[in-house]
Amino acid sequence: MSEPGGRTAADRLLAVLAAFDHAHPALTLTDVSRRAGLTLPTAHRLVGMLAAWGALERDESGAYRIGLRLLELAALAPRGLVLREAAMPFLEDLFEATHENVQLAVRDNAEVVYVERLAGRSAVGVRTQVGARWPLHATGVGLVLLAHSPAGFQDGYLAGPLESFTAHTVTEPRRLRRMLAEVRHSGCAVSERQITDDALSVAAPIRGPHGDVVASVSVVVHAEGARPNALIPAVRVAGAGISRALGWQPPIGASA
Amino acid sequence: MSEPGGRTAADRLLAVLAAFDHAHPALTLTDVSRRAGLTLPTAHRLVGMLAAWGALERDESGAYRIGLRLLELAALAPRGLVLREAAMPFLEDLFEATHENVQLAVRDNAEVVYVERLAGRSAVGVRTQVGARWPLHATGVGLVLLAHSPAGFQDGYLAGPLESFTAHTVTEPRRLRRMLAEVRHSGCAVSERQITDDALSVAAPIRGPHGDVVASVSVVVHAEGARPNALIPAVRVAGAGISRALGWQPPIGASA
Known part of the structure; x- marks a missing residue:
C-alpha cells in the first residue's frame, strides 16, 4: 500500500x-x-x-x-461556490436594501472563512476578502458560527488564547459565553469595533436542510452612527431566505 | 532531474x-x-x-x-477572483440598473470561462455558472473575446468545427468574421438565441493596463421583446469602468 x-x-x-x-x-x-x-x-x-x-x-x-x-474546481466546493449560488439572490437583495458590505462566511475549525462579499464602493473599509480567514470571536459571522458549534468545540475554543485586535475586542471567556447564549436566543449577532475601530457587523445564521447552522450572513457598516436595530430584521430575513433555498424548513410555530 | x-x-x-x-x-x-x-x-x-x-x-x-x-487558492487567481474583486462594484451597478443576469468572463483558449454571475431571480434562465465553459462563437462575451484575440488564433478557431446549439447559432466562418469586425468597430457584441432559444446577451470588452482585452462583461435578457439598444450603453460603461479599475487609460480623443 x-x-x-x-x-x-x-x-x-x-x-x-x-x-x-x-x-x-x-x-x-x-x-x-x-x-x-x-x-x-x-x-x-x-x-x-x-x-x-x-x-x-x-x-x-x-x-x-x-x-x-x-x-x-473551487466552483464545485459545496461550502464555497455552491452555497454562494444559493445565497447570491438574497445577498443582492440585502445589498440593494442597505448599500453596505454584505458577507457570507462558513466555519473552518477555529476560523471564519469568507466565501462571498459584496462591497459597496462608499461602504466602510472591511478587512476581508473571499478566502480570507479570521478568528471566530472577533466577527459577527464568527460569533454566530461559534454560538451554534458543538459544546465541546466551544469549550476548547474559549479555553484557548483569544487574540485581541482593538481596545474593544472581547476575549474574556465568561463574557463571550454570555454573548453566545444571547446570539442563540436572539437569532443574530452584533459585533462592534472588534476587528477594526470603525466597523460594526450584524450577522444571522444560515441553516442547512437538517436545521444545523452551516453558514452565516452579515452586513458591515460604519460603527459611528450605526443603527444595528434597523439592520437586524433585514439580515435575519436574508439568513432565513438562504436557509430555505438550501432546503431548510422552519419548525412549525417557531419564528425564523 | x-x-x-x-x-x-x-x-x-x-x-x-x-x-x-x-x-x-x-x-x-x-x-x-x-x-x-x-x-x-x-x-x-x-x-x-x-x-x-x-x-x-x-x-x-x-x-x-x-x-x-x-x-x-482560487481566490488568488488573477483571472478569477482578483478580476472579480475589481469588477464587482460595476457588476452590482449593472445589476441594479437592469435586474437581469450579469456575467463576467475570460477566454481560456477556445472557450469562455465564466468567473462571475449575478442572477436575477426573475431573470431569464441562463445555462451558465461560475467555472462553466462555452465555445466562443455562441455567446456575447465569447464574440467579444474572440474579436480581440490574435489574428492567427481567430483563423484557427474559425477553421475548426463550430458547434450549433439552436437553429439560430451562426457557425458560418465568413459571417462570423463579419460579426467580429462589427464587434471591434462598435465596441460591443449582441448575441441572440445562439445558446438557447430564449436568451439574448449584450457584451462589452474589459481592457487591462496595456489596452489588451482581458475579459468581457455581459447582460443576458429574454430574447422576446428585448431592446438591446437600451442595454448597450450600460454594458459599455460597465466594461470601461472595470477597465479603469484594472489600470487602463483610454487613449486621448478616443471613445471608451
Whole structure:
C-alpha cells in the first residue's frame, strides 16, 4: 500500500500549491523552490506539471500565479461556490436594501472563512476578502458560527488564547459565553469595533436542510452612527431566505 | 532531474482532482478510483492526503467533495477572483440598473470561462455558472473575446468545427468574421438565441493596463421583446469602468 517516493512526490506537489497565499499570489520558480523547500529542478518539474494542468499560469513578468483550472474546481466546493449560488439572490437583495458590505462566511475549525462579499464602493473599509480567514470571536459571522458549534468545540475554543485586535475586542471567556447564549436566543449577532475601530457587523445564521447552522450572513457598516436595530430584521430575513433555498424548513410555530 | 515514480505519483494526485467536475461534484472512493484510473488502495491514500490538506472534504453521506482550501487558492487567481474583486462594484451597478443576469468572463483558449454571475431571480434562465465553459462563437462575451484575440488564433478557431446549439447559432466562418469586425468597430457584441432559444446577451470588452482585452462583461435578457439598444450603453460603461479599475487609460480623443 505504501509506495516509497510516491507519497513524497504527491506531498511536494501540494507544497508547491501551498507556497501561494494572499501575501504571495505571484511567485518565481526560485520563490517556489524556497517557499516549498524543494530543489530548483524539482520545483521546475512540479511547476511545469501544474502549469500544463492549468492549476498555475505564467504572468507577463514570468512569475507563476494560480490558474483558472483551480477556479473551476473551487466552483464545485459545496461550502464555497455552491452555497454562494444559493445565497447570491438574497445577498443582492440585502445589498440593494442597505448599500453596505454584505458577507457570507462558513466555519473552518477555529476560523471564519469568507466565501462571498459584496462591497459597496462608499461602504466602510472591511478587512476581508473571499478566502480570507479570521478568528471566530472577533466577527459577527464568527460569533454566530461559534454560538451554534458543538459544546465541546466551544469549550476548547474559549479555553484557548483569544487574540485581541482593538481596545474593544472581547476575549474574556465568561463574557463571550454570555454573548453566545444571547446570539442563540436572539437569532443574530452584533459585533462592534472588534476587528477594526470603525466597523460594526450584524450577522444571522444560515441553516442547512437538517436545521444545523452551516453558514452565516452579515452586513458591515460604519460603527459611528450605526443603527444595528434597523439592520437586524433585514439580515435575519436574508439568513432565513438562504436557509430555505438550501432546503431548510422552519419548525412549525417557531419564528425564523 | 527525473525521479522515476515521482512524476507518476504527482500525476495521480492531479488525476484524483480531475475526477471531480460539474457532472460529478461528489464521489465515493470507488468513484474516484474508477474515474482516475487508480487502484482502490492508491485512491484511498491520495484522497486521504488531499482531505488532510483541505483540498477535499467528506460530506454527510461519506462521499468526497471539493474543500475550502481550493476555494482559498482560487481566490488568488488573477483571472478569477482578483478580476472579480475589481469588477464587482460595476457588476452590482449593472445589476441594479437592469435586474437581469450579469456575467463576467475570460477566454481560456477556445472557450469562455465564466468567473462571475449575478442572477436575477426573475431573470431569464441562463445555462451558465461560475467555472462553466462555452465555445466562443455562441455567446456575447465569447464574440467579444474572440474579436480581440490574435489574428492567427481567430483563423484557427474559425477553421475548426463550430458547434450549433439552436437553429439560430451562426457557425458560418465568413459571417462570423463579419460579426467580429462589427464587434471591434462598435465596441460591443449582441448575441441572440445562439445558446438557447430564449436568451439574448449584450457584451462589452474589459481592457487591462496595456489596452489588451482581458475579459468581457455581459447582460443576458429574454430574447422576446428585448431592446438591446437600451442595454448597450450600460454594458459599455460597465466594461470601461472595470477597465479603469484594472489600470487602463483610454487613449486621448478616443471613445471608451
